[in-house]
Amino acid sequence: MQETGHRYFIINKPANMVSQFISSHNVGLLGDLDFDFPEGIHAIGRLDGNSEGLLILTTNKKVTKLLFQGAVPHKRVYLVQVVNKVSEESLNKLRTGVTIRIKGGEDYITPVCEVSIVESPELLAKQAHALPEYIPVTWLLIILTEGKFRQVRKMVKAIHHKCKRLIRVSIEDLVLGDLEPGCVKEIEEKDFFELLKIDNWQ
CATH class of the missing domain: 3.30.70.1560 (Alpha-L RNA-binding motif)
Structure with missing residues (x-):
């Protein structure tokens, strides 16, 4: 069990897919990926439908504020x-x-x-x-x-x-690396925040 019980993932989002699990439009969804995501999962720092690459998914609702609304900007x-x-x-x-x-x-x-x-x-x-x-x-x-x-x-x-x-x-130091388009990688909580250079997550 991780320290807070939350889970953290990155995906290589392909084009023609929105950063959502539900939509009223006929579009590609995160739920179409071949992966069993946990309940309460959501995307952080969304990419638009035509964009590709690194997308963060987590069950931790605090990540958006910590990463994108804090005093220290993240690269x-x-x-x-x-x-x-x-x-x-x-x-x-x-x-x-x-x-x-x-x-x-x-x-x-x-x-x-x-x-x-x-x-x-x-x-x-x-x-x-x-x-x-x-x-x-x-x-x-x-x-x-x-x-x-x-x-x-x-x-x-x-x-x-x-x-x-x-x-x-x-x-920051959370990189796409060799993750193939449409694939998912889970990251340990401590490693996740260290790679994003967030200290005050606990």
């Missing part, structure tokens, strides 16, 4: 495939802040973040296959410490590029 890393080549000027715009529209219709300038071009994305995520060769693309590695609704997609759009794939590869 999230995304592998992003965009159409066409991204210029150094556009990279610098992403790094220093771009204007996006957020909830309520307000304009919001994104804070300083880390952005780099990745030449070999297969080293970061197995499912990072490219589009057909005749379509020029750029793979970006974007590191944020916040997550407004569809923020990464909006940031890419702000520099006039279309996001084709978005894969979250890590949150």
Whole structure:
């Protein structure tokens, strides 16, 4: 038995699946995965339906507040495939802040973040296959410490590029690793909070 009785999982969420177990729409659900999740499980830090990669599931309702609403921001890393080549000027715009529209219709300038071009994305995520060769693309590695609704997609759009794939590869030291799309991994409670760099979880 774990210290609080709660359970913690990560999944490699495939595209075309929402971060929910129930929906009124005809969409792919977490319950479609071949895994017997415990009662009371829910997703933390959701990914939209088209996005892929690291998704946390837990029965512990305190995790959202501890991870995303605390005083100390937590680093999230995304592998992003965009159409066409991204210029150094556009990279610098992403790094220093771009204007996006957020909830309520307000304009919001994104804070300083880390952005780099990745030449070999297969080293970061197995499912990072490219589009057909005749379509020029750029793979970006974007590191944020916040997550407004569809923020990464909006940031890419702000520099006039279309996001084709978005894969979250890590949150702090909790990494996707070699977990295959659609697969689930359970993590011990102590390890879970240590990897997320959360000290005050007990």
